Amino acid sequence: MRISELSAKSGVAIPTIKYYLREGMLHQGEQTAATRAEYDETHLRRLRLIRALLDVGRLSVASIKKIVAAVEDESMPVHQMLGTAHWALSPAVEPEPGEEWQAARAEVDAFVKDLGWDVHPDAPTRDELAQTLIRMRQLGVPVDLAPYVEVVRKLVSEVEMRAIPFDGPRDAAVEALVLGTVLYGRALDTLRRMAQESESARRMSSPPGQTSDA
């Protein structure tokens, strides 16, 4: 298809497609004449991935370039490619100077090891969790992650990872990971707040002496 059709099918404006081509985020089409190139389904799929990373993942162009490079490097194992995309979705957390940070970070490392989780030693999620633990302690919130670990373990292994097409095109696997992580992450957060409202109503609205089921 020509660039005009690629634009119509993808919903991405022609100048934007040309920008992605210049930046190397989209692979060149097949040159059929001096001013004409042919594009195919792989270009459509790549545009879809870029839009998902941009709109849903809210990633920077710099981060997207790194992910696209990982998708294109066929020698990179699928797991590592997915890890690149996954890390880019984590908020940047700056380690704080001082012993409190060191201790919290060591606690996270021991915690991950105890769980037997295969999380990279430099994964940004480790710093993220360390920061949350510090904040909980500073604010006097009791720290008990066990119920949360149980929940995510089940959710991720029984539902979420099954939705990733590991055997299909590399673009499709990354796209499924990013969309699933971000969109279902948001759904999980919203449903949790709905359940909190409902449970709070249930507990408080029954007149004293009545059970909530009365």
Added chain:
Amino acid sequence: MRISELSAKSGVAIPTIKYYLREGMLHQGEQTAATRAEYDETHLRRLRLIRALLDVGRLSVASIKKIVAAVEDESMPVHQMLGTAHWALSPAVEPEPGEEWQAARAEVDAFVKDLGWDVHPDAPTRDELAQTLIRMRQLGVPVDLAPYVEVVRKLVSEVEMRAIPFDGPRDAAVEALVLGTVLYGRALDTLRRMAQESESARRMSSPPGQTSDA
């Protein structure tokens, strides 16, 4: 205690305390002389709540004023007071014009009704969920919320609501709700991404023909 001690104990600077007093977010101390007032534990607790809403909940001063008014209105039932704080934590989602929005919103309403959840008809979480459903469909992500409902139901009723001191001071209940919702929400999100990384590694790193436990 005098304002200097209140500042030292709370970690909130004196000019900031004076600002909260002027804005009515902190109740006045007991005037003991023309230029001197005495503060007590209730002021400390209120400052703690304001900081939690500001730093952890990232709420605006306008939202905090509404929550403080709900805390101070003793005639407002605890559940409703908590609801005020809870709603303020939800991101503002603008309903989009058009039938797609109407349909998604109707779907959410039917979904909540089917679950038997006691969520206010105007709760902002309903719009939030509608928006996520629309985004999922637009991007071709399969919509199946059931495993997420199961997870939050268990988490909220068995763990999270038990941590709210419904019978203590009103400030303390709101503070526990906000800190729990925000900090454990972040922990849940981080642990989920850790588990995804680990599970992806487990699935992909085993050479073909070997099980992951080999």
